[in-house]
Amino acid sequence: MTAALLLEAVRVQVGGRVLLDVPRLAVAAGDRVAIVGPNGAGKSTLLRLVAALLPAAQGRVQVLGRELGPGPALAPAARRALRRDTGLLMQGLHLVPRLSARENVLIGALARLQGAQALRSWLRWYPPALLAEADAALAALGLTARAAQRADRLSGGERQKVALARLQLQRPRLVLADEPTSALDPAATQAVCRALCAVAAEPGCTLVSVVHDPELLPLLATRVIGMADGRVCWDLPVAELSPALLRELYGPRVGEPAPAAQPAPGARLGLAAG
Amino acid sequence: MLAGRAGFATLVLLYAALVLLCLATLAAAGDLSIGRNPWDNLLKTLGEFARPSFVDVWFGPERLEYRSDDGTLLRVENRRELEAGFLAAVARAAWVTFQIATLGSLLAALLALPLALLVARNLRAPRPLAWAAKGVLDVSRAVHTLVFGLILVGIVGLGPTAGVLAIALHSMGTYGKLFAESIESLDMAAVDAVRATGASEAQVFFHGVWPAVLPQFVGHHLYVWEFNIRDSTILGLIGAGGLGLLISEAVSLFQWSRLATLLIVVVALVMLFDAVSRRIREALQ
Numbered sequence: 212m213t214a215a216l217l218l219e220a221v222r223v224q225v226g227g228r229v230l231l232d233v234p235r236l237a238v239a240a241g242d243r244v245a246i247v248g249p250n251g252a253g254k255s256t257l258l259r260l261v262a263a264l265l266p267a268a269q270g271r272v273q274v275l276g277r278e279l280g281p282g283p284a285l286a287p288a289a290r291r292a293l294r295r296d297t298g299l300l301m302q303g304l305h306l307v308p309r310l311s312a313r314e315n316v317l318i319g320a321l322a323r324l325q326g327a328q329a330l331r332s333w334l335r336w337y338p339p340a341l342l343a344e345a346d347a348a349l350a351a352l353g354l355t356a357r358a359a360q361r362a363d364r365l366s367g368g369e370r371q372k373v374a375l376a377r378l379q380l381q382r383p384r385l386v387l388a389d390e391p392t393s394a395l396d397p398a399a400t401q402a403v404c405r406a407l408c409a410v411a412a413e414p415g416c417t418l419v420s421v422v423h424d425p426e427l428l429p430l431l432a433t434r435v436i437g438m439a440d441g442r443v444c445w446d447l448p449v450a451e452l453s454p455a456l457l458r459e460l461y462g463p464r465v466g467e468p469a470p471a472a473q474p475a476p477g478a479r480l481g482l483a484a485g
Numbered sequence: 486m487l488a489g490r491a492g493f494a495t496l497v498l499l500y501a502a503l504v505l506l507c508l509a510t511l512a513a514a515g516d517l518s519i520g521r522n523p524w525d526n527l528l529k530t531l532g533e534f535a536r537p538s539f540v541d542v543w544f545g546p547e548r549l550e551y552r553s554d555d556g557t558l559l560r561v562e563n564r565r566e567l568e569a570g571f572l573a574a575v576a577r578a579a580w581v582t583f584q585i586a587t588l589g590s591l592l593a594a595l596l597a598l599p600l601a602l603l604v605a606r607n608l609r610a611p612r613p614l615a616w617a618a619k620g621v622l623d624v625s626r627a628v629h630t631l632v633f634g635l636i637l638v639g640i641v642g643l644g645p646t647a648g649v650l651a652i653a654l655h656s657m658g659t660y661g662k663l664f665a666e667s668i669e670s671l672d673m674a675a676v677d678a679v680r681a682t683g684a685s686e687a688q689v690f691f692h693g694v695w696p697a698v699l700p701q702f703v704g705h706h707l708y709v710w711e712f713n714i715r716d717s718t719i720l721g722l723i724g725a726g727g728l729g730l731l732i733s734e735a736v737s738l739f740q741w742s743r744l745a746t747l748l749i750v751v752v753a754l755v756m757l758f759d760a761v762s763r764r765i766r767e768a769l770q
Contacts, residue, residue, distance in 0.1 A: 305672060305678055307697060332692075333691040334691075381682050
């Protein structure tokens with residue numbers, strides 16, 4: 212089975228500052244990976260690189276069997292196919308404000324439409340089967356009553372759920388989720404995580420997510436990658452993760468003594484793994 | 486180069502110098518005068534305007550006799566009938582004016598739409614095409630409707646067609662600029678999200694761009710349309726038909742009371758349209 216994701220000798224530099232430096236990272240198809248690390252660790256940079264939102268300057272980036280460069284850019288058709296197969300759940304990607312929740316969900320299915328159906332989609336005229344699918348996706352997230360509501364009249368949690376339903380209709384083979392539950396209340400967090408797992412439950416679908424909440428890691432991942440300063444510090448199955456490792460990665464909390472003064476038991480272990 | 490408060494102060498000073506230069510030039514040429522007896526003229530004009538001709542339809546004398554100095558009866562006028570006829574002519578002319586503005590605005594909006602798509606920077610049209618489109622819009626905006634009208638009257642002849650085309654050619658520039666600005670103020674994060682699903686460029690346009698800019702386009706359309714109702718009254722002056730023709734007639738014959746009627750009709754037309762368009766714009770929010 213080919214790797215869903217393969218990075219080799221990748222380096223991203225902006226103005227002399229190294230944002231990302233990954234000698235090698237492979238994610239097998241069907242894997243569920245979570246990336247953890249403090250702000251500025253390069254997690255989002257990594258995700259944006261894989262989503263082709265950032266140009267790869269150095270090294271090799273291969274996503275779903277396609278080379279992202281550096282080198283010749285992908286042909287437009289190949290780029291579209293890759294976008295269709297890569298589902299993004301990111302903060303910089305909004306809903307279309309003046310379309311209803313249901314119409315925003317249907318946007319996910321646009322790339323699946325062929326021929327006359329694709330032309331009809333210009334007028335927002337969709338096949339009935341697709342409408343049923345969108346309603347089912349909204350119902351699963353408890354948004355049936357809000358389906359006709361305009362996206363700019365939805366709450367933050369509802370918008371995130373609609374974005375997830377859109378992702379569901381896209382049927383991606385690789386899902387990249389950047390802090391999918393940030394700014395959500397606990398109930399919404401649970402619902403979003405469940406839905407994200409449902410999207411990734413398709414056979415062969417790979418899920419890569421950036422999360423901060425340790426409680427969500429077993430839900431969303433089987434493998435956890437710890438990053439700091441643009442580098443991968445450790446790469447472990449979720450079962451082997453210890454609170455001490457996470458504490459060491461995120462640094463001392465406010466009010467706690469610095470690790471140098473009172474070294475945590477896992478600190479040396481974490482460094483050795485990196 | 487120009488930064489902060491010092492920069493702003495410099496700009497203000499430059500502006501003040503420019504205004505003073507304009508005033509000084511006019512004053513030096515002796516052109517800054519307001520006539521010999523402006524006060525009397527003002528009162529006279531106001532007096533003539535104070536009784537618009539349409540009042541005569543109900544209150545005018547039914548038998549107005551014109552006599553020469555020696556008392557011979559020259560002519561008898563039924564003021565009520567005459568002014569009623571004039572009012573009917575005004576109604577017809579107002580309808581022509583409205584037609585010119587409506588068709589001209591629609592034509593302008595349709596012509597401007599593809600150009601605006603090329604000009605809007607965030608849609609990244611090929612640069613030479615964008616420059617060409619911007620050039621067309623700039624020329625069209627720089628030349629006044631009246632100038633277009635004068636040229637077109639020579640080409641397509643007197644009548645409303647020249648008016649419609651003149652409005653269309655000038656407003657195209659206004660529409661193009663307004664449309665391009667609303668496209669540029671678009672939430673690109675939503676457009677990127679649509680593109681990220683693998684949708685084709687046409688699908689991205691119809692789902693990400695079009696729904697977001699359509700209400701603004703309609704708002705701009707109503708605004709320019711209203712503007713054109715005023716503009717098309719002027720077009721009659723150069724023979725493009727409508728209320729302007731009657732205005733120029735009234736001015737040439739010194740019929741100030743009829744001019745007052747005409748101005749009231751223009752104001753009423755614009756106010757009515759403004760009230761309707763405001764309702765529509767509010768509903769579109």
